Structures are given as structure tokens and as C-alpha cells.
Amino acid sequence: MTRRDALPGDPIRHHVLSVLVENRSGVLSRVANLFARRGYNIVSLAVAPTEDEGFSRITVVVDVESAPLEQIVKQLDKLINVIEISELDPRWSVERELLLVTVSATPEVRGQVVELAQIFEGRILAVTHDELTLSLEGHPTKVDDFEEMLRPFGIREIQRTGRVALPRLGAQRGPASATASVPPEAHAADIA
Amino acid sequence: MDMNGGQALIRALEMEGTEVMFGLPGGAILPVYDPVLDSTIRHILVRHEQGAGHMAEGYAHATGRPGVAMVTSGPGATNIVTPLADAYMDSIPMVCITGQVPRAAIGTDAFQECDITGITQAVTKHNFLVTSADEIPLVIRQAFHLATTGRPGPVLVDIPKDIVDPTNPASATGWDWPTDAEVEASLPGYHPATTGDPEAIERAAELILAAERPVLYVGGGILKARAAEALRELAELTQIRVVTTLMARGAFPDGHDLCLGMPGMHGNYTAVTSMQRSDLLIALGARFDDRVTGKVAGFAPEAKIIHADIDAAELGKVRRPDVPIHGDCRLIIEDLVAALRRRLSAGATTPDRGPWNSQISGWQERYPLAYEPPAEGDQLKPQMVLEHLRDSVPEDTILASGVGQHQMWASQYWRFQHPYTWINSGGLGTMGFSVPAAIGAKVGRPDRMVWAVDGDGCFQMTAQELVTASAERIPVKVAILNNAYLGMVRQWQEMFYEERYSEVYLSPDLPDYVKWAESMGCVGIRVESPEEIQPAIDKANDIDDRPVVVEFRTDSREKVFPMVAAGTTNDEIQVPPFQAGHGVQTGEGGH
Numbered sequence: 001m002t003r004r005d006a007l008p009g010d011p012i013r014h015h016v017l018s019v020l021v022e023n024r025s026g027v028l029s030r031v032a033n034l035f036a037r038r039g040y041n042i043v044s045l046a047v048a049p050t051e052d053e054g055f056s057r058i059t060v061v062v063d064v065e066s067a068p069l070e071q072i073v074k075q076l077d078k079l080i081n082v083i084e085i086s087e088l089d090p091r092w093s094v095e096r097e098l099l100l101v102t103v104s105a106t107p108e109v110r111g112q113v114v115e116l117a118q119i120f121e122g123r124i125l126a127v128t129h130d131e132l133t134l135s136l137e138g139h140p141t142k143v144d145d146f147e148e149m150l151r152p153f154g155i156r157e158i159q160r161t162g163r164v165a166l167p168r169l170g171a172q173r174g175p176a177s178a179t180a181s182v183p184p185e186a187h188a189a190d191i192a
Numbered sequence: 193m194d195m196n197g198g199q200a201l202i203r204a205l206e207m208e209g210t211e212v213m214f215g216l217p218g219g220a221i222l223p224v225y226d227p228v229l230d231s232t233i234r235h236i237l238v239r240h241e242q243g244a245g246h247m248a249e250g251y252a253h254a255t256g257r258p259g260v261a262m263v264t265s266g267p268g269a270t271n272i273v274t275p276l277a278d279a280y281m282d283s284i285p286m287v288c289i290t291g292q293v294p295r296a297a298i299g300t301d302a303f304q305e306c307d308i309t310g311i312t313q314a315v316t317k318h319n320f321l322v323t324s325a326d327e328i329p330l331v332i333r334q335a336f337h338l339a340t341t342g343r344p345g346p347v348l349v350d351i352p353k354d355i356v357d358p359t360n361p362a363s364a365t366g367w368d369w370p371t372d373a374e375v376e377a378s379l380p381g382y383h384p385a386t387t388g389d390p391e392a393i394e395r396a397a398e399l400i401l402a403a404e405r406p407v408l409y410v411g412g413g414i415l416k417a418r419a420a421e422a423l424r425e426l427a428e429l430t431q432i433r434v435v436t437t438l439m440a441r442g443a444f445p446d447g448h449d450l451c452l453g454m455p456g457m458h459g460n461y462t463a464v465t466s467m468q469r470s471d472l473l474i475a476l477g478a479r480f481d482d483r484v485t486g487k488v489a490g491f492a493p494e495a496k497i498i499h500a501d502i503d504a505a506e507l508g509k510v511r512r513p514d515v516p517i518h519g520d521c522r523l524i525i526e527d528l529v530a531a532l533r534r535r536l537s538a539g540a541t542t543p544d545r546g547p548w549n550s551q552i553s554g555w556q557e558r559y560p561l562a563y564e565p566p567a568e569g570d571q572l573k574p575q576m577v578l579e580h581l582r583d584s585v586p587e588d589t590i591l592a593s594g595v596g597q598h599q600m601w602a603s604q605y606w607r608f609q610h611p612y613t614w615i616n617s618g619g620l621g622t623m624g625f626s627v628p629a630a631i632g633a634k635v636g637r638p639d640r641m642v643w644a645v646d647g648d649g650c651f652q653m654t655a656q657e658l659v660t661a662s663a664e665r666i667p668v669k670v671a672i673l674n675n676a677y678l679g680m681v682r683q684w685q686e687m688f689y690e691e692r693y694s695e696v697y698l699s700p701d702l703p704d705y706v707k708w709a710e711s712m713g714c715v716g717i718r719v720e721s722p723e724e725i726q727p728a729i730d731k732a733n734d735i736d737d738r739p740v741v742v743e744f745r746t747d748s749r750e751k752v753f754p755m756v757a758a759g760t761t762n763d764e765i766q767v768p769p770f771q772a773g774h775g776v777q778t779g780e781g782g783h
Contacts, residue, residue, distance in 0.1 A: 021381070022380065022381065025321075026309065026321070029310070029313070030313055033313055033314065037314055067508075070508065071505065071508070071509055074504050074505035074507075074509075075505050077504065077505075078503070078505055079381070080317075080318040080338060080379060080381055080382050081381055082381045083380050083381040084381075
């Protein structure tokens with residue numbers, strides 16, 4: 001699996017939807033079913049209650065082009081338990097993801113792995129004679145990069161949370177609109 | 193007022209104005225059936241839960257009020273999934289109560305347990321699993337509100353047994369009837385649309401006045417919006433021709449000069465072709481179904497689209513509209529009429545539509561709906577049976593239909609003059625729909641004559657509900673067009689599978705429909721020759737104390753025409769062979 005940033009001219013396919021729902025049983029299944037039923041691929045999905053425990057926020061990254069996105073947003077909006085759907089423009093959002101990874105780290109290379117973790121501001125959670133478990137929180141692209149850098153050492157197990165996002169301070173949470181063009185991700189400030 | 197959950201449920205249904213419910217009891221729903229004995233609600237005991245669902249649909253179609261069905265858990269609930277899916281596709285307001293095993297048993301694979309809210313998620317507008325007796329009144333109010341507002345649809349309410357069983361302390365509850373405001377506040381994500389955007393309506397008015405070849409493409413949403421009168425005003429003001437889809441038959445009178453009839457796969461030549469050649473389609477409460485558009489890429493290629501619908505997801509789902517208008521069709525049409533009147537009184541003019549109108553008249557003359565009369569000794573032509581029936585019943589007769597050839601012929605050859613006189617399964621195409629739907633319609637409109645037109649294949653799926661009709665004194669009439677085949681499948685096998693008839697033959701004599709009808713308490717009549725048609729219909733029309741079944745032995749070779757074969761464009765419409773010598777395209781594919 002290789003990853004790269006989007007280039008100009010690439011079709012925009014990744015969209016981040018922030019879906020505010022009633023916090024009651026079965027709602028996640030309704031949302032997930034809708035994606036499945038209409039044949040849309042969920043890249044990642046994160047859900048937890050909001051500041052008001054009556055509601056939960058689902059951050060879902062979907063892999064679609066604009067026209068089907070419009071349809072999925074409209075279909076989502078028809079779900080009775082869905083309160084509000086907004087599409088988060090990466091330029092105007094704060095996005096984070098958490099990674100847990102267990103990587104091979106024999107004594108000969110352990111120093112390199114630890115150094116990488118320091119560069120990326122990750123944390124060492126556990127260590128044995130030939131493995132390290134690390135955590136990293138950051139922008140999803142930073143998490144991608146960290147994962148890539150660790151790969152040559154031998155990833156034993158990995159778990160990512162999927163992204164969560166909020167609008168930047170001062171930015172409006174706009175209604176999801178498939179016609180709004182989302183530019184290639186620009187997030188240097190987040191990574192720094 | 194203290195009561196138990198079962199009493200609260202029945203009370204809530206009464207408070208919602210329920211006059212009749214269709215159902216069949218069983219273990220989990222038993223406690224709710226006890227207060228039914230003391231209720232003002234008429235309960236109709238069906239013979240199969242599918243019948244309850246279709247009866248509720250027929251009732252809702254005919255009356256505009258939500259149909260109510262109640263069944264037990266497990267198989268009772270799964271048996272009503274088909275009607276729920278049917279109601280969902282055709283936007284029929286319906287509230288379905290299902291029993292559920294006690295809360296403590298949920299998830300344990302208890303006897304007659306099934307996850308019906310999970311199963312029906314994709315075929316209901318919404319569903320609820322009620323978790324306490326106190327919630328029952330609010331959930332019932334929510335269910336009726338959701339079923340009947342916005343784009344209507346079926347709502348299922350699943351009720352665990354322990355919260356309705358008076359022997360269980362968990363069923364004890366007070367009575368608190370929520371206000372409208374409380375209901376709305378309890379559904380924070382639900383905001384049904386009302387009026388359309390005024391700017392969009394102005395743009396629509398502008399396009400309508402500028403169009404040379406406009407067509408009003410009217411769908412079932414017009415009926416749901418109670419917008420037939422508004423539509424008539426719009427059509428007459430603009431003098432624009434109207435096509436009524438299968439779901440909209442009756443929304444605009446067939447006898448009206450501006451009416452072009454049904455478009456689509458089996459629509460008449462003029463309705464199909466006028467849409468295809470149009471420069472402006474004004475789609476009102478229609479959803480660009482594949483049976484109407486044919487191959488989408490070739491559908492109405494020169495037409496701009498105005499699309500009004502209460503469901504935002506329909507706007508652009510199939511064809512991107514030039515002017516989308518999200519809202520209630522009746523309010524949109526009324527605003528559109530006002531906008532057009534303002535423009536006309538300010539001196540707006542329209543292009544000369546004379547050439548378009550003469551083109552339409554030309555098509556109507558050259559390609560009327562027609563069939564070849566039977567030769568001596570031939571079996572009955574189904575179309576001829578329908579013409580006799582049409583001409584022998586009051587104009588406001590309600591006609592219900594099953595699914596297949598007979599459905600298409602009924603829609604083609606009937607003359608719908610009033611809204612809510614045509615009840616059929618359009619979206620899901622549910623065989624067996626007509627008998628129970630007709631029963632539901634007759635319960636809702638006992639003042640009307642109700643005929644079901646059915647095929648022999650369809651009839652065998654749900655005929656047992658005529659036992660219900662006899663027992664409950666619901667005098668519906670059923671015309672079986674018995675061609676001894678699954679006719680529409682046979683037609684496709686003849687046309688597209690080189691006459692290789694696979695598993696479509698049903699036999700004309702097995703079962704014996706007359707004996708079967710009689711055994712169910714109905715009058716049974718068999719018609720085999722043309723002279724018998726009229727007397728049989730007259731006899732059936734005179735019987736009003738029990739159901740009547742008239743079996744017409746029809747010609748199995750008869751096919752439904754015109755036809756736009758699946759996967760082709762509407763330009764490739766095939767007219768009946770005897771009309772095809774007039775230079776019309778008959779399509780290359782398929783034969």
C-alpha cells in the first residue's frame with residue numbers, strides 16, 4: 001500500500017463528513033447500512049458522544065466522487081435520527097487520528113525506532129527485547145508518514161482510530177455540498 | 193389514569209384516529225389483543241400477515257389516511273416485510289405494530305424472536321423498538337407523524353411483550369398524550385419540507401413560458417400531496433399536456449383534452465414519444481423511475497428539467513434538473529400558478545405551440561392504444577374484458593391491480609377520471625397485491641364499488657384473503673384474467689429468450705377458480721366466450737353482500753404493447769405488430 005498526497009488534477013474522492021446524530025441504540029447501524037446499501041466505501045469512521053450526551057458525532061471519511069456524494073448526503077439526511085451533516089473542508093478543519101502500533105525492534109535497530117518516535121512526537125507504550133508498542137496522535141497524513149517510516153522495521157500489529165475532525169476556530173461548519181470543490185490537502189501547519 | 197402498556201397502545205391508536213386495523217394475533221402480541229375487544233377500532237382478522245400489510249396499503253391509497261396493521265413477532269413480523277417494502281417504494285403511509293419477545297429475551301434466539309427493526313431498516317421510513325411502557329404514546333404519535341408527513345412511508349413499531357403484559361409489573365404506566373410540539377421536539381432531525389424556494393419557482397415559470405414543447409410529467413407524489421386540483425389549474429392555465437405515470441393514474445382525468453395517459457415501458461406511443469421529444473419536462477412528484485425513462489442516457493435528450501419533489505434525494509438522483517424545487521407539490525404548484533399568472537398579466541407570451549400540438553395529435557391518430565380483435569374461436573382478449581368492465585361500472589369505481597400483464601392492460605385501458613381510484617404496486621411490483629389491497633380499499637371506502645383485476649399467478653398468492661372478505665362482509669369483486677401463464681414472464685421469454693418458455697405455465701384448470709371462490713364464501717363465475725362477458729360483469733355488479741370472483745379465460749398469446757424493451761431508449765418503442773407498418777421504429781434489439 002502506497003500513499004501520496006493528492007496532485008493537482010486528481011479527481012477528488014476523499015470527503016470528510018461530520019454527521020451529528022441522536023445518541024441512541026441502532027443509529028450507527030442505520031448510518032453504516034445506508035453506505036453499504038448504496039454501495040459506497042467507508043474509508044474510516046469514528047463515533048462518540050458530543051458535549052451534549054443526547055447526541056453523538058460520527059466522523060466518516062468516504063471515498064466517492066462528487067455526484068454520488070451528493071446522493072449519499074441526501075440519503076443520510078433522510079434518516080430520522082440524523083440531525084445535521086456537514087462536509088469538513090480540510091483547509092478549514094482540524095483533523096486528528098490516533099495510531100497504536102507494535103513494531104519489531106531488535107536491539108540493533110531499537111535506537112532507530114526510538115529516534116523516529118521522537119521525531120514524530122510519538123510515545124513508547126511498551127517494550128520487550130525485540131518489540132516496541134508505540135502511539136502517535138496527529139494529523140492523518142502525519143500518521144500515514146509515521147506508518148510508512150516504521151514499515152521497513154516490520155509492523156507486527158497496527159490499529160488506527162480513523163479520523164476525527166472539527167472546524168477550525170473562526171471557520172463555519174458548512175452544509176455538506178457535493179458541488180463545493182475540495183482542494184488537495186494542505187496541512188503543513190497541522191503537522192508542524 | 194393508570195393502565196398497562198397494551199391498553200396504552202390501543203388508546204394511542206384510537207387517539208390517532210384509527211378506525212380500522214388489519215392483523216393477526218400470536219404469542220408476543222397477545223396482551224395487546226385483549227384491549228382490542230374493548231376498543232372502538234374495527235379489527236379485521238386476516239389469514240396471512242402479508243394480507244394485513246397490503247390491506248393497510250389499499251386502505252391508505254383509497255382514503256389518504258395511514259393504514260394500520262398489527263402482527264406478532266418472528267414469522268408474523270417477517271410475513272409483513274413484503275408489504276412494508278411495497279409501501280416504502282410507493283410512499284404509502286402505514287403504521288405497523290409488531291410484537292416482540294420480552295426485553296430480557298431479546299438477543300437470546302427466543303421462540304418466535306427476530307430482529308425485525310434490523311430486518312426492516314432498509315424498507316421503512318423509520319422504525320422503533322419501544323423499551324418502556326411509558327414511551328408508547330409518544331412513539332405511536334411519532335410513528336403516525338413520520339408516516340403521514342413529508343414523503344409518506346411505512347413506520348414499524350416493535351413492542352416487547354413484557355411492557356404490554358398486565359401480569360408483568362413493567363407494563364404499568366400512566367397516560368400522557370404528547371402535544372404536537374412535544375412530538376416535533378422529540379424528532380430533532382426531522383423537518384419535512386413545505387413551500388418551494390420562490391426563486392426556483394420564478395425560474396420554473398420562466399422556462400415554462402419559454403418552452404415550445406413542454407410536457408407535465410406527473411408522478412404519484414401529486415396524489416400524496418393531494419395536489420390533483422392544483423395540477424389541473426396549472427395544466428389548464430398553461431395548456432400543457434400531461435402524462436400520468438403508473439403511480440399517478442387518476443391524478444389528472446384521462447378524459448381531459450390535455451391528458452396523454454401513461455408513459456413508460458408499456459406507456460402509449462404518444463405519452464412516451466412526447467416526453468422523448470420534449471424541450472421541457474415539468475416533473476412533479478415523479479422520480480424518473482427506470483420503467484419511465486428507459487435507458488437514462490437516451491431519455492428526453494433535448495429536454496430541460498424542472499423537478500419538484502418533497503424528497504430532496506430525488507432531485508438529481510437519476511437526471512440532474514435545471515431547476516430543482518424541493519417542497520410540497522401542492523404548495524409548489526399553487527405558487528407556480530401564481531407566478532405564471534403574474535407574468536401573463538404583465539404581458540408575458542409563449543412561443544407558438546401549434547406545431548407541437550399537431551405533432552402530438554398526429555401521434556395519437558397513428559398510434560392509438562389498440563389490439564387485434566379476436567378471430568372466431570379465439571380465447572378472450574384481456575383488453576376486451578377490461579373495456580367491458582370499464583364501461584359497466586360507476587366512474588368513481590376503485591380499481592386495484594396485481595402485477596404483470598393484467599396490471600399494464602388495466603392501466604392502459606381503464607379511463608381514470610378521479611384521483612385515488614387506482615391502486616397498484618408500482619415500485620416493488622408485488623404479485624398478490626390486488627386482492628388484499630382491494631379489501632383494504634373497500635373497508636376504507638365502503639360507499640365505492642371496488643374491483644380487483646388480477647392475473648391467475650397473482651391470485652394464487654393471496655387469494656385466501658377472500659375468506660377474510662367473506663367473513664368480514666367486505667364485498668369486493670375480483671376479475672381474474674386467467675391465461676394459464678405467468679404472463680409477463682412468458683412475454684419476455686417469447687420476445688427476448690427465443691420462445692423458450694421456462695417455468696411459466698400454470699394451467700387454466702388447476703385450481704378450479706370457481707370452486708375455490710365458492711369455498712371461500714364468494715360467488716364464482718367462469719367466462720369463456722365473448723357473449724358471456726357482459727352478463728357476468730352485470731351479475732357481479734349486482735351482488736353486494738359478498739365477494740365475487742369472475743374468472744375470464746383469456747388468450748395466453750396476447751402481449752402488452754407498446755413496449756420499450758429493458759435497456760433500450762424510449763426512441764425504440766415497439767408498437768403492436770399490426771401498427772408497425774407505418775414507418776415507426778420498432779427497435780433492433782430483442783427479437
